[in-house]
Amino acid sequence: xxxxxxLQASVEGKEILKGINLTVNPGEVHAIxxxxxxxxxxxxxxxxxxxxxEITGGEVLFEDKDLLEMSPxxxxxxxxxxxxxxxxxxxxxxxxxxxxxALNEVRKHRGEExxxxxxxxxxxxxxxxxxxxxxxxLQRSLNEGFSGGEKKRNEIFQMxxxxxxLSILDETDSGLDIDALKIVSNGVNSLRSENNATILITxxxxxxxxxxxxxxxxxYKGKIVKSGGKELALELEARGYDWVKDEVGE
Amino acid sequence: METNMDILDEVVSRDYQYxxxxxxxxxxTPKGLNEDVVRLISGKKNExxxxxxxxxxxxxxxxxxxxxxWPNVHYPQIDFNDISYYASPKVKTDAPLSLDExxxxxxxxxxxxxxxxxxxxxxxxxxxxxxxxxxxxxxTFKAKLAEKGIIFCSMSEAVREHPELIKKYIGSVVPVGxxxxxxxxxxxxxxxxxCYIPKGVRCPMELSTYFxxxxxxxxxxxxTLIVADEGSYVSYLEGCTAPMRDENQLHAAVVEIVAHKNxxxxxxxxxxxxxxxxxxxxxxxxxxxxxxxxxxxxxKISWTQVETGSAITxxxxxxxxxxxxxxxxxxxxxxxxxxxQADTGTKMMHIGKNTKSRIVxxxxxxxxxxxxxxxxxxxxxxxxxxxNFSQCDSLxxxxxxxxxxxxxxxxxxxxxxxxxxxxxxxIGEDILFYCNQRGxxxxxxxxxxxxxxxxxxxxxxxxxxxxxxxxLLAVSLEGSVG
Numbered sequence: 001x002x003x004x005x006x007l008q009a010s011v012e013g014k015e016i017l018k019g020i021n022l023t024v025n026p027g028e029v030h031a032i033x034x035x036x037x038x039x040x041x042x043x044x045x046x047x048x049x050x051x052x053x054e055i056t057g058g059e060v061l062f063e064d065k066d067l068l069e070m071s072p073x074x075x076x077x078x079x080x081x082x083x084x085x086x087x088x089x090x091x092x093x094x095x096x097x098x099x100x101x102a103l104n105e106v107r108k109h110r111g112e113e114x115x116x117x118x119x120x121x122x123x124x125x126x127x128x129x130x131x132x133x134x135x136x137x138l139q140r141s142l143n144e145g146f147s148g149g150e151k152k153r154n155e156i157f158q159m160x161x162x163x164x165x166l167s168i169l170d171e172t173d174s175g176l177d178i179d180a181l182k183i184v185s186n187g188v189n190s191l192r193s194e195n196n197a198t199i200l201i202t203x204x205x206x207x208x209x210x211x212x213x214x215x216x217x218x219x220y221k222g223k224i225v226k227s228g229g230k231e232l233a234l235e236l237e238a239r240g241y242d243w244v245k246d247e248v249g250e
Numbered sequence: 251m252e253t254n255m256d257i258l259d260e261v262v263s264r265d266y267q268y269x270x271x272x273x274x275x276x277x278x279t280p281k282g283l284n285e286d287v288v289r290l291i292s293g294k295k296n297e298x299x300x301x302x303x304x305x306x307x308x309x310x311x312x313x314x315x316x317x318x319x320w321p322n323v324h325y326p327q328i329d330f331n332d333i334s335y336y337a338s339p340k341v342k343t344d345a346p347l348s349l350d351e352x353x354x355x356x357x358x359x360x361x362x363x364x365x366x367x368x369x370x371x372x373x374x375x376x377x378x379x380x381x382x383x384x385x386x387x388x389x390t391f392k393a394k395l396a397e398k399g400i401i402f403c404s405m406s407e408a409v410r411e412h413p414e415l416i417k418k419y420i421g422s423v424v425p426v427g428x429x430x431x432x433x434x435x436x437x438x439x440x441x442x443x444x445c446y447i448p449k450g451v452r453c454p455m456e457l458s459t460y461f462x463x464x465x466x467x468x469x470x471x472x473x474t475l476i477v478a479d480e481g482s483y484v485s486y487l488e489g490c491t492a493p494m495r496d497e498n499q500l501h502a503a504v505v506e507i508v509a510h511k512n513x514x515x516x517x518x519x520x521x522x523x524x525x526x527x528x529x530x531x532x533x534x535x536x537x538x539x540x541x542x543x544x545x546x547x548x549x550k551i552s553w554t555q556v557e558t559g560s561a562i563t564x565x566x567x568x569x570x571x572x573x574x575x576x577x578x579x580x581x582x583x584x585x586x587x588x589x590x591q592a593d594t595g596t597k598m599m600h601i602g603k604n605t606k607s608r609i610v611x612x613x614x615x616x617x618x619x620x621x622x623x624x625x626x627x628x629x630x631x632x633x634x635x636x637x638n639f640s641q642c643d644s645l646x647x648x649x650x651x652x653x654x655x656x657x658x659x660x661x662x663x664x665x666x667x668x669x670x671x672x673x674x675x676x677i678g679e680d681i682l683f684y685c686n687q688r689g690x691x692x693x694x695x696x697x698x699x700x701x702x703x704x705x706x707x708x709x710x711x712x713x714x715x716x717x718x719x720x721x722l723l724a725v726s727l728e729g730s731v732g
Contacts, residue, residue: 088680098698
């Protein structure tokens with residue numbers, strides 16, 4: 001599904017990603033861990049197409065298409081979803097209206113009819129239930145005045161509505177209390193299928209107790225320095241990142 | 251890679267759709283202003299002596315006044331002697347034209363603007379008074395309205411046909427010497443609409459005036475007067491456009507509204523004067539005085555404005571709440587793009603008991619424009635239990651524009667409630683990227699956000715107008731970041 005080959009990217013002339021290699025197949029969940037400043041969020045932003053980053057080398061193929069050539073909205077239409085670390089607030093636009101517009105843009109791209117109001121409402125009710133969200137909540141302006149936890153829950157709700165092929169969750173667990181973490185994890189787990197894949201970006205092993213990854217990668221100084229199964233996360237939790245730093249010879 | 255800002259940049263260059271010039275034989279007075287010009291205008295209109303005297307008094311007063319310098323707008327000194335004060339399409343007779351006698355070229359102009367002067371062709375029940383430069387060229391549905399006793403005609407006609415009403419009400423809300431531009435208008439006003447709704451009548455259709463500036467180097471100085479007698483209701487719309495010209499043109503109008511006991515007047519404006527080009531060249535100076543008075547108990551005046559045009563806008567549609575329990579409302583969306591400047595807002599003067607006012611102002615600034623809200627809520631000692639609620643929001647698109655808010659509150663009694671809320675938000679790269687990531691392209695994202703932001707005001711507009719206003723909003727903001 002996703003194939004990242006020797007990806008290099010910099011921001012304002014500073015090299016952040018220094019040759020990332022990663023292959024993600026349908027049905028897989030990959031966790032990317034690493035200390036602060038290792039380039040985790042940069043990787044997420046580059047995959048989603050944020051303009052602040054300059055790609056200095058390498059390639060990214062998404063279902064054999066050149067992802068880096070696509071505009072952010074094209075990537076979205078192709079099925080790439082980013083759950084933001086810091087979701088924005090949009091005053092005056094309800095979550096429901098926002099998602100209806102988003103969903104219809106995807107349908108337009110696929111040459112499908114616009115979703116009518118009844119079908120949209122039905123879909124929204126179904127997904128809101130999954131995320132334990134009240135419908136009245138969705139009539140409020142997108143993320144305006146939401147708590148950190150509510151914003152993150154809203155991100156996963158949007159993911160459920162848009163049904164992407166590849167979801168990138170950028171520190172979705174940060175700022176969540178244990179109950180919210182469970183709800184968010186349940187949501188993500190119930191959306192897992194043979195046809196989609198997830199990249200979890202996180203600092204902490206805690207999230208991986210709820211969303212069990214197939215692979216764990218350690219990103220350090222812009223490179224993936226260690227990969228393994230879910231047990232790697234536990235080892236990191238026990239021994240800290242210094243252990244990895246030692247291993248790569250620092 | 252092309253950024254959102256680049257895309258926005260590209261679309262800014264969309265042209266002003268109404269910028270054409272009509273090739274119509276016109277009569278234009280020489281440039282300059284003096285008592286003879288005032289006499290000439292009055293003479294052209296066959297006005298009675300008292301009207302001329304009123305104008306001359308206004309002119310003499312104007313000579314003693316100075317241009318206001320307090321608005322937060324900047325423009326070169328206007329040479330009032332370099333403007334022609336009267337322009338009219340040439341007609342063969344002096345008599346008011348019937349609809350079929352209108353110059354076909356003139357009719358074409360209004361057709362092009364989407365204003366049909368042919369009654370049968372009008373889909374919605376809106377009566378129109380069409381003002382072209384200094385004269386009203388047609389008023390539709392007059393006969394039908396007359397059946398209910400409603401007077402809807404051009405101001406020139408009203409001065410001749412209904413002198414008792416004009417004498418009583420003109421200048422009663424905006425006195426001649428109220429301000430520099432209202433004094434100028436009082437001296438040289440050319441045309442405009444007059445509307446009188448008799449006791450107990452609910453006007454069966456929307457009334458509207460459409461203003462079109464065509465001639466070069468002229469100013470448009472129209473005057474509108476609306477009187478709603480006891481227990482009546484009227485909804486009034488106003489629209490305006492002008493050709494694209496490199497030089498600035500002055501538009502200094504006065505609108506007065508009088509609401510008697512239990513009467514209600516709703517006044518909606520979609521202002522789309524030529525805003526100048528994207529480098530700030532040309533455009534209309536829109537210096538307008540609009541004021542209504544809730545003269546008696548339980549009356550209501552509501553202003554709704556969508557301001558997208560003009561190089562400079564300076565206007566404060568206001569309500570004097572004199573009658574007890576009267577209500578004043580002001581709903582505004584003001585959009586500035588490129589180098590436009592707007593200083594707009596309202597005044598709510600509470601005099602009567604239990605008077606209520608509500609202000610909802612949404613400013614949108616884009617490009618290198620500046621958008622100011624200026625509002626005064628004044629609660630007199632006599633206005634016990636008065637209430638005001640103000641909401642002033644600013645939305646910035648891009649990072650080169652400015653939003654300013656100048657709210658003034660003067661409360662002279664202790665049992666009134668005044669609430670003021672204000673927010674400033676910005677459509678920046680973050681929000682646009684977020685929308686893009688969800689599959690919404692930049693232009694659609696801006697439309698979505700702006701429409702959401704203005705909803706509260708747009709909902710106040712009559713249906714037919716709301717659609718036009720929404721479209722206008724989208725066009726005005728296309729490519730709005732520089």
